[in-house]
Amino acid sequence: MEIDEAIRESNDQRLKTKYNNSINVIRRALALYPVEEVAFSFNGGKDSTVLLHLLRAGYFLHQVDCGLSNGDLSSHASTFPIRTIYFESPSAFPEINSFTYETASSYGVHLDILRQDFKSGLEALLKSKPTRAIFLGVRIGDPTAVGQEQFSPSSPGWPPFMRVNPVLDWSYRDVWAFLLTCKVPYCHLYDQGYTSIGSVHDTTPNALLSVKDSASGKEKFRPAYMLTDGRLERAGRARKLNAGRITTFSNGHKSVENSGILTASIVAVGDEILFGSVEDQLGPFLCKKLHSIGWKVSHIAVVRSDVDSVAKEVERQKSTSDMVFLYGGFGPLHSDVSIAGVAKAFSVPLDLNKEFEEHLRRLYGEKCTADCNEMARLPQGITELVQHEKLPVPLIKCENVMILSATNVDELEQQWDSLINLRCSYLLPSTESFVSKHLTTSLSDLEVAQPLSKLCIEFPDIYIGCYRKLRSGPITVTLEGKDEKMVEAAMEAVSRTLSISS
Numbered sequence: 001m002e003i004d005e006a007i008r009e010s011n012d013q014r015l016k017t018k019y020n021n022s023i024n025v026i027r028r029a030l031a032l033y034p035v036e037e038v039a040f041s042f043n044g045g046k047d048s049t050v051l052l053h054l055l056r057a058g059y060f061l062h063q064v065d066c067g068l069s070n071g072d073l074s075s076h077a078s079t080f081p082i083r084t085i086y087f088e089s090p091s092a093f094p095e096i097n098s099f100t101y102e103t104a105s106s107y108g109v110h111l112d113i114l115r116q117d118f119k120s121g122l123e124a125l126l127k128s129k130p131t132r133a134i135f136l137g138v139r140i141g142d143p144t145a146v147g148q149e150q151f152s153p154s155s156p157g158w159p160p161f162m163r164v165n166p167v168l169d170w171s172y173r174d175v176w177a178f179l180l181t182c183k184v185p186y187c188h189l190y191d192q193g194y195t196s197i198g199s200v201h202d203t204t205p206n207a208l209l210s211v212k213d214s215a216s217g218k219e220k221f222r223p224a225y226m227l228t229d230g231r232l233e234r235a236g237r238a239r240k241l242n243a244g245r246i247t248t249f250s251n252g253h254k255s256v257e258n259s260g261i262l263t264a265s266i267v268a269v270g271d272e273i274l275f276g277s278v279e280d281q282l283g284p285f286l287c288k289k290l291h292s293i294g295w296k297v298s299h300i301a302v303v304r305s306d307v308d309s310v311a312k313e314v315e316r317q318k319s320t321s322d323m324v325f326l327y328g329g330f331g332p333l334h335s336d337v338s339i340a341g342v343a344k345a346f347s348v349p350l351d352l353n354k355e356f357e358e359h360l361r362r363l364y365g366e367k368c369t370a371d372c373n374e375m376a377r378l379p380q381g382i383t384e385l386v387q388h389e390k391l392p393v394p395l396i397k398c399e400n401v402m403i404l405s406a407t408n409v410d411e412l413e414q415q416w417d418s419l420i421n422l423r424c425s426y427l428l429p430s431t432e433s434f435v436s437k438h439l440t441t442s443l444s445d446l447e448v449a450q451p452l453s454k455l456c457i458e459f460p461d462i463y464i465g466c467y468r469k470l471r472s473g474p475i476t477v478t479l480e481g482k483d484e485k486m487v488e489a490a491m492e493a494v495s496r497t498l499s500i501s502s
């Protein structure tokens, strides 16, 4: 197998270590999942080109593990056995597209072409073919690698599969060391100064590789492998704006139903909460309400009343949750910075919203002064006013961020009821709500730890958690899921294992 041979013959010890670790990840994945239920996500980029060759070598060595090959390194299969998916997009570079197709044909890779967005494409793929694990060329430092491990289940709200990232810990230097050592073809855009390739709309050659041609005086670019500081790999990529997940279900009811469990984040703005002088009651109230409609709250944060703190948190949460609920810091006071923070998170300016100004004028009458005009300046181009007869002024929604103006639980209840009443496409109750069961045991932590963690593996779709009110007191086990029978089966298993009589 020429890849394995090239690495063995190389005297780059670091590359050998990276290669061996990645091959082990691939062998582990192939031992865990039948090869027909595994896929490879290939897009012709440098990282996925590395992964293609690692998979070719890894599959060969896996066959040796299974006794299906005699380990003769010169032999290799003429077809690549792992199903390969390519999300083809009209905004991909033609060079990337043709490299993907040419590579597939050279290495006997059968490509499944998907023309939808990633999430819908994967939903369709999982429906048509059982797929338990997908190999990806994601590396630490990619924006999408945040929080991922070599084996990471797909995110909540995504179809269920294991993301396998064999090159997660490879550096920019490792990628080029591999491609050059193995002398494998790569897309020639990388020889023209491109160091990371997205779409034609957000990618340019990396300016750090720019040189002036001494003869013609024209600008030229050195090849990607000459970039010395790998941290600047993405210098030719434009920053992505407005990456909210709302777009995944902007066409309303139908897609909300299809997208599995919906997730929410809650952001409270208020220095007083952080000083400990005011207790936040709105966060727990929202958690209860969201849970009651089958949504999952993935995160609750309290941030300082300053524009950057709000912007940073909203920017983070809007791309990982279906909806972000924000409260506090709304009004004409100097500490009311939430709207500006949201605008900054979406990189848009504030702009006078005439409709909202009219609502404020009606509400405040004579008292509507210049401060009202300030309050009517809302994030430009992304603001939607949500009106209901029970609301004195509409609520403000910016893409998937809902700004709640409530300052206490009663006001929040009124705003929540109005939103539910409106049956807005972005806050629909899930078709199934959660079923929760609780059990109490007086066994110690040490006694329940192992049996419970085994049950978590046995019931992967059921949340099994524990809490206690006293360090030495009884432990309450919580079981939760959307399939009542499964929750009951898990409860019986927990009762049996911990010898609890119900």
Ligand SMILES: Cc1cc2nc3c(=O)[nH]c(=O)nc-3n(C[C@H](O)[C@H](O)[C@H](O)COP(=O)(O)O)c2cc1C
Binding pocket: 041, 118, 122, 134, 136, 144, 153, 154, 155, 158, 163, 198
């Ligand atoms: C096979 C595959 C699986 C993915 N799984 C997830 C996932 O579980 N969670 C998630 O938030 N995004 C997932 N994504 C999307 C990527 O994290 C990311 O949004 C995408 O690669 C960004 O590409 P873009 O910059 O071209 O939009 C997946 C993408 C692919 C191709």
Ligand SMILES: Nc1ncnc2c1ncn2[C@@H]1O[C@H](COP(=O)(O)OP(=O)(O)OP(=O)(O)O)[C@@H](O)[C@H]1O
Binding pocket: 041, 042, 043, 044, 045, 046, 047, 048, 049, 085, 086, 087, 088, 135, 136, 137, 138, 139, 142, 195, 196, 197, 198
């Ligand atoms: N359009 C796509 N089709 C299939 N897989 C994709 C697509 N886009 C991304 N992926 C998967 O996500 C991984 C990470 O993408 P990313 O763009 O960071 O890396 P790359 O394209 O391989 O290299 P580069 O960083 O040079 O662009 C890819 O290696 C691939 O596994």
Ligand SMILES: [Mg+2]
Binding pocket: 043, 045, 196, 197, 198
């Ligand atoms: Mg890429």
